Amino acid sequence: MNSNSLLIIAGELSGDVQGGKLVAEIKKLSPDVKITGIGGDNMEAAGMELLHHIREMSFLGFTEVLKHLPFIHKIMNELTEWIETNRPETILLIDYPGFNLKLAARAKKLGCRVVYYISPQIWAWGGGRIKKIARFVDHMIVVFPFEEELYKSAGVKVDFVGHPILEGLNSEFTKEKFFENHALKLDNNVVGLLPGSRAQEVENLYLPMLEAVELMRRDLPNLQTVTGVSPTLNEDLYKNIEAGLRVEHSKATYDLMKHADLLFVASGTATLESACFGTPMIIVYRVSPISWLLGKMLIKLKNIGLVNIVAGRQIVPELLQSEVTAARLAAEGVSLLGDKTLMEDTIKKLLMVKESLGKTGASKRAAEIIVNKD
Numbered sequence: 001m002n003s004n005s006l007l008i009i010a011g012e013l014s015g016d017v018q019g020g021k022l023v024a025e026i027k028k029l030s031p032d033v034k035i036t037g038i039g040g041d042n043m044e045a046a047g048m049e050l051l052h053h054i055r056e057m058s059f060l061g062f063t064e065v066l067k068h069l070p071f072i073h074k075i076m077n078e079l080t081e082w083i084e085t086n087r088p089e090t091i092l093l094i095d096y097p098g099f100n101l102k103l104a105a106r107a108k109k110l111g112c113r114v115v116y117y118i119s120p121q122i123w124a125w126g127g128g129r130i131k132k133i134a135r136f137v138d139h140m141i142v143v144f145p146f147e148e149e150l151y152k153s154a155g156v157k158v159d160f161v162g163h164p165i166l167e168g169l170n171s172e173f174t175k176e177k178f179f180e181n182h183a184l185k186l187d188n189n190v191v192g193l194l195p196g197s198r199a200q201e202v203e204n205l206y207l208p209m210l211e212a213v214e215l216m217r218r219d220l221p222n223l224q225t226v227t228g229v230s231p232t233l234n235e236d237l238y239k240n241i242e243a244g245l246r247v248e249h250s251k252a253t254y255d256l257m258k259h260a261d262l263l264f265v266a267s268g269t270a271t272l273e274s275a276c277f278g279t280p281m282i283i284v285y286r287v288s289p290i291s292w293l294l295g296k297m298l299i300k301l302k303n304i305g306l307v308n309i310v311a312g313r314q315i316v317p318e319l320l321q322s323e324v325t326a327a328r329l330a331a332e333g334v335s336l337l338g339d340k341t342l343m344e345d346t347i348k349k350l351l352m353v354k355e356s357l358g359k360t361g362a363s364k365r366a367a368e369i370i371v372n373k374d
Contacts, residue, residue, distance in 0.1 A: 001111060005088040006370075008037035008048060009079070009103060011057040011096030013197040013232050014269040016040030018118060018164045018363070019094050023048050025367035033371075036086075038075075040232065051082065055232050057099070072099065080106050092370060093137075094118050097129065104136040113373070117141045117366055118164075122150060130154045139374075141366045144310060145356065159374075161365040162358030165269065169276050171255040178255045182248045188222040189337055192260030192279075194253070194270050197230040199237060201266045204286045204324075206241045209264045211326030212333060219334050226260070228253040262337055264329060267305050267318075275307040275350040276357075280343055282332050283307070283318045292321050307353055315349040 006026070010019040020042025023035055027047045035047060040054040052075060076099070083091070083106070091107045093100040097120030104114045116137045122130045133140065133156060140151050140158040151158035171178075179186055191213055195206040206227075213225045226248045229235055235249065250256050257263065257270075258277040265271050267285040274281050283305035308314045317332050319325075336343060368374070 001089040002087045003089045004033055005086055006033055006035045006037075006090055006092060007079075007083065007086075007088045008035060008039065008043070008092045008094065009096065009100055010037070010039045010043065010054065010094040011099055012054055013040060013230065015094040015096055015118065016042045016054050017168070017269075019043045019048075020046045021164055021167055021363040022092075022094075022117065022366055022370075025363045026371060029367055029371045036082075036088075037092075038079075051078070057096075075099075076102060076106075079103060080110075083107060083110050083112065089113055090115060090370065090373075092117060095120070097121075101129065101132055101136065105132075108136045113138050115139045115141065115370055117370075118143055119147050119151075122147075130156070139369065141369055143357075143362060145358065159365075159369055160358070161369075162360065162362040163272070164362040164366075165273050165276065166354075166357055166360045167363060169254060169273065171258045171277075172252055173255050173259075175259045178252065178259045181252075182226055182250060184224050184226070184248075185222070188224050189220060189261045190224045190226060190259065191216070191333065192256040192263045193225060193227040194256070194263055194265045194274070195227070196266035196268065196270075197232055199233060200287075202230075202233065202237055202241070205266055205284050206238065208324050208326045208329060209284070210242065210245060210247065212264065212329035215326055215330035216333050216337075220337065224248075226250050226256055228256045262333055264333070269306065271305045271307040271316075272310065272353075272357075275310075276354045278347045278351045278354070280336055280346040280350070281307075281316050282329060282336070283316060284324050284329070285318070285320050286324045287321075289321075307350065310356060311349065311353050315353070316346060 010016050016039050019039050023043050023046035036049045038052045044050050090113045093116045095118040107114050114137050119142045120129055134154050140156050142160050143163040145160055148158055148160040193209045195202045217223050229249045257274045263274050263279055263281040265281045265283055267283050271283055285304055303309055303314050305318050319328055
């Protein structure tokens with residue numbers, strides 16, 4: 001096996017963001033290691049050679065995965081051939097469990113050491129996946145404290161390193177500068193719209209978010225809004241949905257999370273990032289009816305938003321499937337913004353979630369485990 005070769009697989013934007021930090025830390029510890037794999041702009045900028053870009057891999061929901069099965073099989077076979085040819089000693093998998101657990105099984109048969117960073121959500125899917133992980137993964141590196149005990153009890157080697165989102169949450173602009181950049185008035189409330197990093201999410205969620213803001217302006221006529229646009233998506237996607245509405249766009253997503261008074265956020269990592277800024281939010285989630293029904297049969301959670309899962313209770317509202325309407329979003333938004341005590345209580349609970357994520361330095365600790373083969 002080639003100890004100087006490392007294959008890393010991340011399949012979506014959140015994995016690429018955290019993978020970029022990890023690749024940078026691995027390169028500091030082992031400058032000569034050749035890192036290859038599937039990732040995005042962040043991992044490539046940190047020094048990884050891309051076999052495929054994450055924009056090719058971002059499928060949301062069971063039906064989308066089914067439609068893309070031939071492409072997924074093609075990529076899986078390409079990676080298997082690459083492993084057989086290049087013989088990397090270690091394969092590092094980042095989240096993206098539907099694909100990565102299948103690759104883990106193949107890699108293990110080929111004699112590779114398999115390390116998994118950012119665990120599949122076994123606490124949502126029941127015990128089936130943890131048994132598969134125990135068979136095919138040599139070392140789990142987890143980012144939530146409650147995951148450590150789950151893996152230990154299943155006999156899986158595991159380390160909790162803290163959550164890497166704590167490392168890169170610095171905003172670029174002061175509130176005054178951010179407002180100036182987007183022609184906003186400092187004394188008026190701002191609702192930030194974060195409809196997701198996948199095209200499907202934006203197509204499903206952005207329009208009701210926009211319409212909700214228009215409804216909210218009946219009660220809050222001076223309400224302002226800014227949309228956080230994903231760097232992996234074409235801005236025309238947003239403009240087509242806006243259909244002529246004048247909407248401010250921002251690629252400074254962390255500044256929007258920090259300086260907005262309220263956020264409408266697609267369920268995912270962005271809910272946890274927003275929590276770290278202490279900004280109240282409403283979580284939205286909508287997939288195809290078939291994907292939703294299958295998910296309801298398989299997923300064992302009361303809440304779907306990461307921030308609520310980590311908190312162990314619902315601390316911010318969640319609107320799911322048919323609940324994702326402009327009227328419901330507007331009602332929840334006006335209710336939150338109009339209740340100062342509720343807003344302050346929500347901020348306090350969100351910052352407690354941030355405290356539970358551990359100390360900064362997760363990427364460095366994870367890199368040490370990978371390079372030193374702990």
